[in-house]
Amino acid sequence: MSELIPTIIAKYNYWIYITLMMIGLYAMIAKNNLVKKIVGMNIFQTAIILYYVSIGVKKGATIPISTGGHGAAHEAVHAADYLNPLPHVLMLTAIVVGVATLGVALALCLRIYSRYNTLEEDEILAQIRKK
């Protein structure tokens, strides 16, 4: 048990990622306003990106940029000296896709507002039921 507690505390990045994910999930489920739901969706996405970037971190490693350029002497690259760049590249795509989904969601919000004149979910559902 005494070894377990430092192990849990040392992984605090993952605890914060779980916390942010649950905040986003709560906002998507429980909030009544559509813009608040979209903010929750974005928080959920950045939580997943935080998880992936946390995987690539190594102790005592530098950023994944090779120092030897054109004309420099050829030297062996030690992979243990660099962070793992694969999760970074994957998450670069995820950020751009996140902005695309945000744009589509806000455009749908504008259409809903022009038709129902409100962004609250319960008022929209009441207007749909009345018809």
Next chain:
Amino acid sequence: MFWQIDLAILTLVVVTAVASIMVKDLLGAAILFGAYSFLMCLLWSIMGAVDVAFTEASVGAGVSSVFFVAAVFRTSRRTKD
């Protein structure tokens, strides 16, 4: 990766996330979400993901905030929750 800065920014990230879904003004929620994205950008530059950090600073904190402010400007600003 300095764990002191990391822990401080992680705390601020959670605070801004909770504040942006709890505030009763949608323009305030948009601005707090921009602050959240910028803190995430700082977090990624601390973790060594510099490419993700500048994409987040331009796309996440910049374009997303502009989208939110434009959407709030064209719809209503007040909300019940």
